[in-house]
Amino acid sequence: DIQVMQSPSSLSASVGDTVTITCQTSQDINRYINWYQQKPGKAPRLVIYDASTLETGAPSRFRGSGSGTLFTFTISSLQPEDIATYHCQHYGYLPYTFGQGTKLEIK
Amino acid sequence: EAQLVESGGGVVQPGGSLRLSCAASGFTFSSDDMHWVRQSAGKSLEWVSSIDSSGDTYYPDSVKGRFTISRKNAKSSLHLQMNSLSPDDTAVYYCARGSPKAAAGTGAFDLWGQGTVVTVSS
Numbered sequence: 001d002i003q004v005m006q007s008p009s010s011l012s013a014s015v016g017d018t019v020t021i022t023c024q025t026s027q028d029i030n031r032y033i034n035w036y037q038q039k040p041g042k043a044p045r046l047v048i049y050d051a052s053t054l055e056t057g058a059p060s061r062f063r064g065s066g067s068g069t070l071f072t073f074t075i076s077s078l079q080p081e082d083i084a085t086y087h088c089q090h091y092g093y094l095p096y097t098f099g100q101g102t103k104l105e106i107k
Numbered sequence: 108e109a110q111l112v113e114s115g116g117g118v119v120q121p122g123g124s125l126r127l128s129c130a131a132s133g134f135t136f137s138s139d140d141m142h143w144v145r146q147s148a149g150k151s152l153e154w155v156s157s158i159d160s161s162g163d164t165y166y167p168d169s170v171k172g173r174f175t176i177s178r179k180n181a182k183s184s185l186h187l188q189m190n191s192l193s194p195d196d197t198a199v200y201y202c203a204r205g206s207p208k209a210a211a212g213t214g215a216f217d218l219w220g221q222g223t224v225v226t227v228s229s
Binding site for chain 2: 001030031032034036042043044045046049050053055087089091092094095096097098099100101
């Protein structure tokens with residue numbers, strides 16, 4: 001199975017900051033990685049797919065990049081409504097696996 | 108508006124069975140691949156099963172042989188039959204739709220239900 005290592009596990013930043021989350025996979029997965037936002041008590045929401053494609057309705061301040069084994073998710077100009085846990089997920093091969101999640105908090 | 112609504116969760120004893128359902132509306136259910144994903148309290152997400160539009164099914168080793176995913180296209184419904192349950196299966200179970208926009212199949216989940224809670228405890 002492909003392992004997905006996500007870091008950091010938690011992150012505290014101020015409104016207006018740029019924050020970056022990283023996922024590293026144990027094998028080359030091309031660009032087959034997705035990013036989800038999950039607010040407390042809610043289901044996850046797809047925000048980025050195929051490493052860098054913004055899902056319809058997701059804020060343009062969200063950006064994804066990377067290929068192969070190293071991927072990043074960046075939020076520019078952090079807003080209070082971005083407070084959530086973010087998950088990466090590879091999907092190129094079965095079984096699909098998720099990273100451990102990054103809990104984002106506002107300072 | 109596209110929507111998924113899960114039901115069927117509850118408390119079950121170890122070794123018991125439970126059948127989850129997911130009612131879909133607002134999109135052409137029969138055309139889309141569907142999935143189940145679970146999340147244990149305070150933990151990350153785990154893919155549980157998939158069924159494509161042709162009815163082919165897929166499972167991780169952790170549930171293979173115990174869980175069965177099925178669909179009834181005429182009723183726009185998805186199901187998960189869970190047998191031989193253990194405390195490790197305790198989680199919120201989500202049904203999700205596979206996005207047809209992703210480049211390598213439908214493993215990007217673009218629509219989720221609200222989840223149903225399964226607790227396995229004696």
